[in-house]
Amino acid sequence: MARIKIQGLNKFYGDTQALFDVNLDIKDGEFVVFVGPSGCGKSTLLRTLAGLEGSSSGRIEIDDRDVTTAEPVDRDLAMVFQSYALYPHMTVRENMDFGMKVNGFSPEKRSERITEAARILQLEDYLERKPGQLSGGQRQRVAIGRAIVKNPKVFLFDEPLSNLDAKLRVQMRVELEGLHKQLDATMIYVTHDQVEAMTMADKIVVLNAGRIEQVGTPMELYHTPNSRFVAEFIGSPAMNVFAPDASLRDLTLAPEAAFIGCRPEHLEVLQSGAGHADATVKVKEQLGGESLLYLATETGQDIVARVSGEDETKVGETVGLRIPDNRLHQFNAAGRAI
Incomplete structure (x- = not known):
């Protein structure tokens, strides 16, 4: 678990500015959702937080430690992408084991963490299968399991359910909510789907054209939007x-x-x-x-x-x-x- 503080964050791609003076505090153990239309900057903000993108100015702190220029591996984060990014020639066990093996974890520690992650995600019966033998939902669980075994301070999710069908998205949404409660972890989740944001978040961050439009609980944003943009974006049908x-x-x-x-x-x-x-x-x-x-x-x-x-x-x-x-x-x- 971790506290995150973002101060005055700006991001340029050449002459194009993608993030404008972003300021945000995320509490220890919160489930925070970044939401907004395509191109609003939500994935850019997540990738900058992860260290996969550099910031042009500003400061990022994790548990009061300045990680603004730190490498991704030194930020103690784990990221789950939209694409499962699993190794197709490896079994589920080997996919979850790979990162720990590269980083020099002992065989005993690796086995212990894989067993616990498989139990949490109900993957015990699939550890010897390869990704091609799994459903979309099972593959996404493996990708999440690969994050869990790292025992990170923060979990980052970049539209992880967008490749699933509607019924499976609902099921995985419920599972992720349960996982958050079980791990009591700080989680940041990116989606363009405001229904996912409303149902999952402790706190929603609405982004619009690279700027934070409003931050609040789902019901605060629903009942007291501070702009027409938020009023029309949050809610289905829209206001x-x-x-x-x-x-x-x-x-x-x-x-x-x-x-x-x-x-x-x-x-x-x-x-x-x-x-x-x-x-x-x-x-x-x-x-x-x-x-x-x-x-x-x-x-x-x-x-x-x-x-x-x-x-x-x-x-x-x-x-x-x-x-x-x-x-x-x-x-x-x-x-x-x-």
């Missing part, structure tokens, strides 16, 4: 965000409000003529326990409402929509929360 127009009735807004927002589940669907605006149902997705209504207001604003699966609203019907005062989000012209 409804639109410019207030003449179709709105009796809604009190701040003078500087250029955009307003409301989560789909917080919209109240009423009879036509009631609430703050009327909208017509264009599409209804029935998902069993809930339904999603895709609506358009009189002025063409697109809105999504999440309702009960027993809701009887029909496509083509015009309904009223109300935004509760305590569920209304307001943003200025720069996209910052008011």
Whole structure:
């Protein structure tokens, strides 16, 4: 386990700046997720932390030790990549053993750590198989096992589940959460999938164009986003965000409000003529326990409402929509929360 402190970190590739003045504290034992769209800098930040990329300026500390210019091997980290990066000609046991053997661990210590990692990851029955004989999920477990045997201070995961199918991703997500609790380790996880971020993280770091947009718990980011970017990125379906127009009735807004927002589940669907605006149902997705209504207001604003699966609203019907005062989000012209 370890504490990590990043101060004023900047990263350039030639004349192109990839990271802008990143400041971040990660507590001992936290599960932190870096999330954001493609190209936002999340993998660059992870690789710079790992020492696989050099920083242009700034400071990185692990347990109060300056590792800004330290080699990866001297940072006491273990990284799990998107590609499993297993040796295909080696067995599971040999893949997990290789790094320890190169680094001069005794045969007894290597065997002990492999046995423990296999137990934790339920790989005991697969130790003599080669990667080609394993499923995608089993191969990813081997890659994680190779990290566990290093007994690092910090685990780094770079989109480790993106090559798996949807069902296996959910299963592996649950297993990683359990692994974090079992090892009580500091873990940093990179993903573009905000569902993974919401379900796994103690703390989420939202990145946008190389800058940290917001840091907080999943529920803090969901209920109190500090920008339009975070509001629309966190949550599925995304928050409804639109410019207030003449179709709105009796809604009190701040003078500087250029955009307003409301989560789909917080919209109240009423009879036509009631609430703050009327909208017509264009599409209804029935998902069993809930339904999603895709609506358009009189002025063409697109809105999504999440309702009960027993809701009887029909496509083509015009309904009223109300935004509760305590569920209304307001943003200025720069996209910052008011």
